[in-house]
Amino acid sequence: FFFFFFPPPPPLAASSCSVPNMSDTLKRAVVSDWKEVKFSPEEEAEFKNTFSEFDADGNGHITTDELAEVFKKLGESVPGYKLRDMIAEVDTDKNNTVEWDEFLTMMKKVRASGGKIVGEFSKTVNKFQTLTRVGGKSAASALDTQHSFAEEECVAFADWINSSLADDEDLKSKLPLDTSKPQKLFEAVKDGILLCKLINSSVSDTIDPRTINKTKLNAFLISENQTLALNSAAAIGCNIVNIGPEDMVAGTEHLVLGLLWQIIRIGLFAKINLQSCPGLTRLLEGDETLADLLALPPDVLLLRWVNYHLKEAGCAKRIKNFSGDIKDSEAYIYLLKQVAPAEFGVDVRALTESNMEKRAELMLQNADRLGCRKFVRPEDVVKGNAKLNLAFVANLFNTYPGLTPTEEFQGLSDFELGEMDETREEKTFRNWMNSLGVKPFVHNLYADLDDGMVLLQLFDAVQPGVVDWAKVNQPPFKKMGANMKKIENLNYAIELGGKLKFSIVGIQGKDIFDGIKPLTLAVVWQLMRAYTLSILQKLSGSSARITDGQIVGFVNDQLKAAGKSSHIDGFKDQSISTSMPVIDLIDSIKPGSVDYSLLAQGSGEDDLKSNAKYAISMARKIGAAVYALPEDLVEVKPKMVMTVFAVLMARALKK
Numbered sequence: 217f218f219f220f221f222f223p224p225p226p227p228l229a230a231s232s233c234s235v236p237n238m239s240d241t242l243k244r245a246v247v248s249d250w251k252e253v254k255f256s257p258e259e260e261a262e263f264k265n266t267f268s269e270f271d272a273d274g275n276g277h278i279t280t281d282e283l284a285e286v287f288k289k290l291g292e293s294v295p296g297y298k299l300r301d302m303i304a305e306v307d308t309d310k311n312n313t314v315e316w317d318e319f320l321t322m323m324k325k326v327r328a329s330g331g332k333i334v335g336e337f338s339k340t341v342n343k344f345q346t347l348t349r350v351g352g353k354s355a356a357s358a359l360d361t362q363h364s365f366a367e368e369e370c371v372a373f374a375d376w377i378n379s380s381l382a383d384d385e386d387l388k389s390k391l392p393l394d395t396s397k398p399q400k401l402f403e404a405v406k407d408g409i410l411l412c413k414l415i416n417s418s419v420s421d422t423i424d425p426r427t428i429n430k431t432k433l434n435a436f437l438i439s440e441n442q443t444l445a446l447n448s449a450a451a452i453g454c455n456i457v458n459i460g461p462e463d464m465v466a467g468t469e470h471l472v473l474g475l476l477w478q479i480i481r482i483g484l485f486a487k488i489n490l491q492s493c494p495g496l497t498r499l500l501e502g503d504e505t506l507a508d509l510l511a512l513p514p515d516v517l518l519l520r521w522v523n524y525h526l527k528e529a530g531c532a533k534r535i536k537n538f539s540g541d542i543k544d545s546e547a548y549i550y551l552l553k554q555v556a557p558a559e560f561g562v563d564v565r566a567l568t569e570s571n572m573e574k575r576a577e578l579m580l581q582n583a584d585r586l587g588c589r590k591f592v593r594p595e596d597v598v599k600g601n602a603k604l605n606l607a608f609v610a611n612l613f614n615t616y617p618g619l620t621p622t623e624e625f626q627g628l629s630d631f632e633l634g635e636m637d638e639t640r641e642e643k644t645f646r647n648w649m650n651s652l653g654v655k656p657f658v659h660n661l662y663a664d665l666d667d668g669m670v671l672l673q674l675f676d677a678v679q680p681g682v683v684d685w686a687k688v689n690q691p692p693f694k695k696m697g698a699n700m701k702k703i704e705n706l707n708y709a710i711e712l713g714g715k716l717k718f719s720i721v722g723i724q725g726k727d728i729f730d731g732i733k734p735l736t737l738a739v740v741w742q743l744m745r746a747y748t749l750s751i752l753q754k755l756s757g758s759s760a761r762i763t764d765g766q767i768v769g770f771v772n773d774q775l776k777a778a779g780k781s782s783h784i785d786g787f788k789d790q791s792i793s794t795s796m797p798v799i800d801l802i803d804s805i806k807p808g809s810v811d812y813s814l815l816a817q818g819s820g821e822d823d824l825k826s827n828a829k830y831a832i833s834m835a836r837k838i839g840a841a842v843y844a845l846p847e848d849l850v851e852v853k854p855k856m857v858m859t860v861f862a863v864l865m866a867r868a869l870k871k
Contacts, residue, residue, distance in 0.1 A: 442461035787861070
């Protein structure tokens with residue numbers, strides 16, 4: 217998915233009228249065919265906000281679990297089969313979830329019926345819209361719509377930002393945030409600077425600081441910052457579907473919190489690897505291989521880590537989640553005692569306290585001795601807030617893992633350990649997938665593709681409608697025959713690749729299921745390439761796919777027309793290592809955007825890397841969704857180089 221962001225239009229005048237619920241809104245006009253229904257931008261934005269409320273994890277799909285959470289907010293308990301039936305009412309592509317286009321279609325059908333509620337799902341939407349929640353105006357809808365947000369998340373995220381960015385000179389006027397006033401958090405993100413800094417805190421060097429607008433800010437410069445932040449967030453794997461710069465500028469609560477959580481979570485999980493913690497090998501169980509261990513999702517690894525230390529502490533308790541199983545603080549009390557250096561004086565005396573909230577406070581005082589009292593308050597522990605407790609444990613792991621490497625891994629260099637972790641190419645592909653909102657979230661490029669569902673979603677993104685979802689075996693899979701069902705899905709994905717003219721000779725679904733790296737990477741790369749070119753094709757209005765030659769021709773024509781001296785012969789042209797063809801192309805697309813005085817003038821490795829960082833960030837700042845890394849330009853990696861020029865061409869066509 218490629219994002220092209222532009223400065224937001226002038227804000228609409230605030231209305232003193234209350235916003236009507238869905239039934240009132242949809243009674244405004246009646247047409248005989250729902251396909252003829254046209255909503256105003258304000259109406260569509262209102263529906264978009266409601267969709268985002270249902271889509272709790274912000275991945276672009278409403279699931280039965282998320283629908284169940286909506287009913288909990290309504291004070292109702294609905295059986296699982298009824299939830300599935302409601303989803304099925306709206307789920308036209310039969311993937312067992314509701315996407316934005318399906319949600320909007322439902323709204324159009326309601327409008328076409330003259331406001332008559334046409335199904336149980338739409339009734340639920342109507343009921344939810346009438347529920348008054350804590351919140352404020354959503355500028356995404358330009359209406360006085362109320363939205364819910366969790367006060368405990370505001371406190372947790374603000375505290376984390378205060379800690380992580382305390383020494384940043386550019387944020388001295390904003391920090392520390394007052395954690396007792398949630399609105400301060402939403403105000404702090406409005407100019408985009410804090411978001412850019414937080415992204416760099418989670419994944420270092422993602423954004424070149426030279427590209428952030430910091431002084432004399434106006435609406436245009438702020439929008440540029442937000443565009444830079446959102447495209448950079450996508451590049452590290454955040455799903456920003458249905459989020460635009462205007463939402464961040466407005467401080468739209470639920471969207472801001474959703475994005476902040478994604479950025480923070482990515483940063484917390486980034487160190488759960490062998491290079492950062494060689495002692496992870498202590499968590500191997502049974503006949504598992506290292507590859508099996510590294511394929512586990514981070515939250516599963518963290519559960520295993522907690523249980524490892526509980527066992528080492530001689531504690532009989534084991535946990536299976538970060539909600540109900542940690543409410544009594546027992547696991548945390550033993551965990552802290554086990555990982556804390558002796559000089560901190562951490563003990564287990566909190567266990568003698570029978571009041572659960574007081575016990576949690578005593579436990580957190582121990583965490584504070586380690587500098588790890590983050591994300592949770594006593595009430596968050598006792599209530600079993602899974603999101604914040606996961607963050608608490610992840611931060612504790614990153615600070616005091618308490619894992620010494622097993623004998624066979626002692627003495628290995630960072631490079632050798634890093635080779636066992638995710639490669640740069642694998643991470644780029646994975647981040648691209650996650651930014652599209654695929655489900656499930658891809659933690660491991662091989663293990664998480666083994667049932668075909670992610671690949672099929674990607675094929676459907678390349679060519680909407682190409683997947684016949686009636687042919688797809690849907691999870692969860694029964695244990696008996698599960699592998700066969702997964703391989704059938706993968707064979708179907710390979711079949712679709714053939715229809716789209718992919719080079720897949722000799723590749724079978726079983727190869728992807730087995731995690732054969734070269735073959736899996738070949739399929740994934742062709743998907744990313746095809747998706748990139750499909751965007752270009754749509755923007756160009758061409759009936760045929762755009763070729764590499766056409767992209768190169770566009771680059772050179774654009775450079776020449778702008779009076780630039782740069783020129784490329786192809787995606788292997790060594791002049792690309794200087795990043796000047798990319799930088800000049802950016803300036804030709806948006807004249808005056810590049811400050812050439814900031815560029816390094818030498819030809820050494822550091823200078824080349826510096827200019828590449830500037831080029832990648834500037835491309836994102838003008839609205840090109842670049843996933844490539846600076847190293848890809850310096851090393852002239854033709855695949856990633858192609859994507860950079862392609863998305864810049866798309867950005868130019870978007871004019």
